[in-house]
Amino acid sequence: MTTASTTPAEGPRRARPALLGLLLATAALYLWNLSASGYANSFYSAAVQAGSQSWKAFFFGSLDAGNAITVDKPPAALWPMALSVRLFGLNSWAVLVPQVLMGVATVGVLYAAVRRRFGPAAGLIAGAVLALTPVAALMFRFNNPDALLALLMTVTVYCVLRALEHGRTRWLVWAGVAVGLAFLTKTLQAFLVLPPLAVLYAVCAPVRPRRRFGQLTLSALTMTVAGGWWVAVVELWPAASRPYIGGSQNDSFLELTFGYNGLGRINGEETGSVGGGNGGPGGGGQWGETGIGRMFNAEVGGQIAWLLPAALVLLAAGLVLTRGARRTDTARAAFLAWGGTLLMTAAVFSFMAGIFHQYYTVALAPCVAALIGMGTTVLWEERASRWARAVLGVTVAATAVWAYVLLGRAPEYLPWLRWAVLAAGCAGAVGLLPAARLGRRFALAAAGLSAAASMAGPVAYTLSTVDSAHTGSIVTAGPASAGRVGPGGPRGGAPGGQGGPNGAARPPEGQPGGQPGGTPQGPGGGPGGVPGGTFEARNGVGMGGLLDGARVSAEAKKLLAADADDHTWAAAAIGAQNAASYQLATGEPVMAIGGFNGSDPSPTLARFKQYVADGEIHYLIADGRSGGEGTSSAITAWVESAFTKVTAGSATFYDLTRPKK
Secondary structure, three states, rough: OOOOOOOOOOOOOOOOHHHHHHHHHHHHHHOOOOHHHOOOOHHHHHHHHHHOOOOOOHHHEEEOOOOOEEEOOOOOOHHHHHHHHHHHOOOHHHHHHHHHHHHHHHHHHHHHHHHHHHHHHHHHHHHHHOOOOOHHHHHHHOOHHHHHHHEEEEEHHHHHHHHHHOHHHHHHHHHHHHHHHHHHHHHHHHHHHHHHHHHHHHHHHHOOOOHHHHHHHHHHHHHHHHHHHHHHHHHHHOHHHOOEOOOOOOOOHHHHHHHHHHHHHHHHHOOOOOOOOOOOOOOOOOOOOOOOHEEEHOHHHHEEEEEEEEHHHHHHHHHOOOOOOOOOOOOHHHHOOOOHHHHHHHHHHHOOOOOHHHHHHHHHHHHHHHHHHHHHHHHHHHOHHHHHHHHHHHHHHHHHHHHHHHOOOOOOOOHHHHHHHHHHHHHHHHHHOOOOOOOOOHHHHHHHHHHHHHHHHHHHHHEEEEEEEEOOOOOOOOOOOOOOOOOHHHEOOOOEEOOOOOOOOOOOOOOOOOOHOOOOOOOOOOOOOOOOOOOOOOOOOOOOOOOOOOOOHHHHHHHHOOHHHHHHHEEEEEEEEHHHHHHHOOOOEEEOOOOOOOOOOOOOOHHHHHHHOOOOEEEEEEOOOOOOOOOOHHHHHHHHHHEEEEEEEEEEEEEEEEEEE
């Protein structure tokens, strides 16, 4: 293998059309059946709607245009969607197409990063693997912040690798900008890439040590400015004239960053959360078992782990191949950059005891894909060597056996596929061993069979993912019969491969995916994704109404729309998902009392009473949830004792303009 630090030639003329074909195919795949998910996660869609109506809500990431409370993340991921809705109106495509474009961009950036050192073939392999990773197909079609985070993390690695080529400061500065924007997307998760990349540059950059550390310092300062300007504005802004910071207990974004969204995710001590993992190595909890095997278990494996063992083997092989290279070798640097990022992120995900969702693993997808593209290419170049062929063969065989195990966890899903993958993988692995002696045609046939066997499982899961609707707060890729986990332990997925029941995050009547009366129509012919069944608003005590939305009837929409312009908020509801469902259905601001979990101390009882006295809130939506022993409970008790109850369809409201006599 060549270990020079120069980049390869542009490659054959067909490389550029092949890249264009890859990007167009990725876009077509991710756009397929997109509107079936409606508003996807209504929590974020409500904030997008608010941002399209109010620039103040846009800036802060408020859940409603009245600016009562923000989402529990910084707002960068909301901004592209809110701008899209401003341009095209509120509908499923306007919300979700920006996520698709982020997926296509991530594939393009990954291709560029891998191609520069390993050639177009490696870049195309990496891009295709990323596009066909099940969790990537899920999150690049969903409106959670993880899509933008994955794009920015890929851009960060790309910029660092460019900086490592010639030691140019500007690329390291751009890496700092990308991390800063990633912080404004999902706070401290953005920093998981920093340790491996910073150490890599400090050791391997082709400039003197003093200059290296000066460049890293400048990059850190740039990162601080790119990610800190918004934080400074929020912290300095008078609290009385901005929305409450959702997810915090003291109306502080810094508290949110280092508490609920920071150390709380690691140690499980998340004040105001629905509960942490309470697990150590090998331990279990509400968010699944923690430990070294977490990325491979029944809940996570089908999302990301299909090629994870292969990526680790190819990482080791790449480092062996470059072991004699000089310090500044860019091939070894690429393996260390993607491999270090993969190992760092996977380790944190594996051992974090707090809230963990399977879709977080989309952050690993670019790293896995890059290692597959780079590793297979360099071993193929060395296929004249017996050990290189042996490593390729073992990697293919191990991948086929692992796919057989993963497919076996969903035994009712294409039962023939696991056996076909196993047989084809073993045949391909055996065929690779004598590939160098039996001619190019035989070698390519063995390689093609091996690639098909390795990718059959993730491709099948990806196709199931894009052909299904995904709504609510906890979503998963793949078939419904695969293992799932959420609060309370493992459970079966809803139709369409979703982890748990579908919420009502569908567009209102007249929008794609909606139906008259606002009833969500799911796959299988029944509302809410229940085949032939009926959807009931899950707004009772416990998780109901917390992770999924509520059904909004035509009668309820009519009630809330009446005189809505006379009030800042048409209604208030306990918990953000409940509020979001009514807000999306009516187009009117609905206050989320207590934020996402209903446990944030916002608004206080005194402030809520003042809102009512000033006529700013019309109704309180009665949903059976009191929000525990905090502010939400006190507000509910006061309203129930002081105001008149009215009904609309099967829902109950309290009219805050009609005190009891």
